[in-house]
Amino acid sequence: MLDIKDVLLTENGKSSYKTDMERTSLSYRTGDFPVEGHPVIEVTVENKGDRKFRLSGCTAPVIRIPCARCLKPVLYRLDVRFDFETDPDETTYIDGYYLDVDQLIHDEALLVWPERVLCREDCKGLCSVCGHDLNDGPCGCEHTQADPRMAKILDIFNNFKEV
Numbered sequence: 157m158l159d160i161k162d163v164l165l166t167e168n169g170k171s172s173y174k175t176d177m178e179r180t181s182l183s184y185r186t187g188d189f190p191v192e193g194h195p196v197i198e199v200t201v202e203n204k205g206d207r208k209f210r211l212s213g214c215t216a217p218v219i220r221i222p223c224a225r226c227l228k229p230v231l232y233r234l235d236v237r238f239d240f241e242t243d244p245d246e247t248t249y250i251d252g253y254y255l256d257v258d259q260l261i262h263d264e265a266l267l268v269w270p271e272r273v274l275c276r277e278d279c280k281g282l283c284s285v286c287g288h289d290l291n292d293g294p295c296g297c298e299h300t301q302a303d304p305r306m307a308k309i310l311d312i313f314n315n316f317k318e319v
C-alpha cells in the first residue's frame with residue numbers, strides 16, 4: 157500500500173512515486189505465476205479536483221510461466237502501462253489515504269497477459285505417449301519423429317481442450 161495522502165488532500169496536486177511490488181505472484185485463469193524479484197512500479201497520482209484522480213504509471217514484472225508445449229518454466233516480461241481517471245468512491249484501489257498499487261498492477265497485468273509462451277519458437281514439445289521432452293532428443297516411441305508441424309497441431313488441440 158502506497159501512502160498518497162498529500163496528493164489526495166491537495167487539489168490540482170500531482171505526485172510521482174516509485175515503489176517495489178510486494179506480491180510475489182500473479183493469478184491468471186490457469187493458476188498462480190511467480191514474479192521474479194520485486195519489480196519497481198512507477199506511479200503518478202494527479203488530483204483533478206471534484207474527487208477525480210488520474211492514475212498513470214508503468215512496471216515490467218518478469219513472470220515465470222510454463223512453455224505451452226514442453227511445460228518448462230520460461231521467464232516472460234510483461235509490459236504493464238496504465239493511465240485512467242477514477243473516483244475514490246468507485247475504485248477499490250484507493251482505500252483511505254492509501255493506493256493499493258499491487259492490486260492495480262495485478263489487474264492491469266492481466267490485460268497484457270500472453271496468449272501462450274514458448275521456450276523457443278521451434279520447441280518440439282513432449283511426447284504424447286511417454287511425456288519425454290523431445291527437445292532432448294527422440295524417446296523411442298513410434299510416432300515421435302520430432303515434427304514441429306505436429307507440435308503446432310497439438311497446441312491447437314490443447315488450447316481447444318482448455319476452453
Ligand SMILES: [Zn+2]
Nearest residue numbers: 223226275279
Ligand atoms: Zn518448450
Ligand SMILES: [Zn+2]
Nearest residue numbers: 283286295297
Ligand atoms: Zn515417447
